[in-house]
Amino acid sequence: MALTPQDVSRIAHLARLELQPDEQAAMLTQLNGFFRIVEQMSAVDTSGIEPLYTPLSAVQSVTLRLRDDVVSETDQRVLNQRSAPAVEDGLFLVPKVIE
Numbered sequence: 784m785a786l787t788p789q790d791v792s793r794i795a796h797l798a799r800l801e802l803q804p805d806e807q808a809a810m811l812t813q814l815n816g817f818f819r820i821v822e823q824m825s826a827v828d829t830s831g832i833e834p835l836y837t838p839l840s841a842v843q844s845v846t847l848r849l850r851d852d853v854v855s856e857t858d859q860r861v862l863n864q865r866s867a868p869a870v871e872d873g874l875f876l877v878p879k880v881i882e
Contacts (some may be wrong), residue, residue, distance in 0.1 A: 786814050
């Protein structure tokens with residue numbers, strides 16, 4: 784899937800980027816290079832291969848260091864909301880910004 788200069792212009796517009804012509808050409812080259820790598824990776828047959836949770840597990844046995852899921856801090860909502868300009872039912876109230 785090769786991108787065209789029009790694709791790069793559209794992406795730049797959506798991202799609110801102003802690209803000069805030389806920057807646009809460089810971006811086109813970089814993006815097409817990225818997509819070539821993605822296509823190469825997609826072509827590899829990975830059926831039957833288990834996902835790795837860490838790259839190290841491919842070369843050595845790694846034991847997960849998980850902690851117990853227990854509450855470690857007390858509820859300080861009232862203290863944290865004391866300086867808020869407006870609070871209702873434990874929620875911060877903010878002015879409407881979208882009409």
